[in-house]
Amino acid sequence: RQENPVGLDDVFFSTTDDKGRITLANEVFVRLSKHPLEELVGAPHNIVRHPDMPAGVFRAMWDALEAKRPFAGFVRNRAADGSPYEVLATVTPLPAGGYLSVRTRPMTEAAETAFGLYTEVREQEREAEESGQTRREVAQRTAAALSEALGVESYERFQWGLLPAELAAREAAGATLPDAPVVDAADAADGTAATAEAAVAEMITALRRAHDLLGDWTHGQEETGALAEDLGGLTARVSEAAGAGERVRAAAEELDLTGPQRTLLLAPLQIWANMHGIVSGYLGELSGLIDRVDRSSREALFSLALVRL
Structure with missing residues (x-):
């Protein structure tokens, strides 16, 4: 599989409105998505959705968000030129409405397991869609199938263990907050x-x-x-x-x-x-x-x- 272009220090975010339309995006998101900023802002966030991503994952996400709970999961996105990039995505409801999404490079073996499982589940979704089932029915069914395949009672319980493990792996790999710059007190007081x-x-x-x-x-x-x-x-x-x-x-x-x-x-x-x-x-x-x-x-x-x- 192609090497993931997301680096350890790549932390990219976006905010969306309640309908999932992008309202803000940082430079890292622009660079990795290969969409210009003016093309991203106002577009639905699924502008970067990869066709190999199961609908069940996004059903689990929206179930959490509609209940005012945050979501975390592995997501494969597609850049403007068709190239894939994989992220650990967190999505959090904002107090004033809309959502904040922060993405980083996946760091644990759980990512490999999840993406392998996504391939199997997406194939099941395609077969179900061809049989005439609605996209909503397919998404609900595969959301439950994902939890069963992961061996947990719910996707929410899976993400409770996922995010702490990913953060610990990031910190073990050297990801940390930047050091504060040293500023001369005299310079800081002269209005420059x-x-x-x-x-x-x-x-x-x-x-x-x-x-x-x-x-x-x-x-x-x-x-x-x-x-x-x-x-x-x-x-x-x-x-x-x-x-x-x-x-x-x-x-x-x-x-x-x-x-x-x-x-x-x-x-x-x-x-x-x-x-x-x-x-x-x-x-x-x-x-x-x-x-x-x-x-x-x-x-x-x-x-x-x-x-x-």
Whole structure:
């Protein structure tokens, strides 16, 4: 496959209105799309859509955006000359309406898996379209098929793990915020261009502090997620033990014993089984709490990664 022209330092963005029409685009987007800026602004964002992209991916995207939730996923785009370029795309609803999309180079092996899966799913879509199904029906069906193929209950859950992993890989490869320029205090005070440079330096310094703080919060959420995973495993083992106790009690009930022997054998087992029954009730509640903590932790990690990106 052709080498992806998107570089590690290529971070490109665009904003669109509520209908997906481009309102702003940065220089990186212009360069990689090979469309002039005046051609991009006002055009629907699918001006760069590659025909190999499954409609199910965009259905998952719009389902998230219409619910006021951000989206992250791998996307293959097509430049004006027909050449492809692959990105990790995030799309976030803006408070005043419309959407902000930030794209970077895919960094993990998950991208290869996803694009390989897209090829299979797109072929299924073409067959369904030829059979007379509407594009909406096809998109809804393949959105569900993508989640199943990815082994997750929903695409949203898949993206919760995807974005933090991609950000970690970017940072491991050397992607980082720029250093603040050094500005001489005397120059900054004389009303020259150095004043603007000093403002930029102050802004970058503040951004680096915020980025570091978000990194600390991310580490805390990672620890919370790891703890929830450990507790989930422990709960499963205790539940298995409780189930074994109940099976032992049931088997003892079937023994052909009468009189004092039956009482001596079954009384301790009955007490044991009753205790396991009480424990099982608490385990059910604990399992539900752990699931909620795990879900909240994964969602928080996704949100933190989105802000840091």
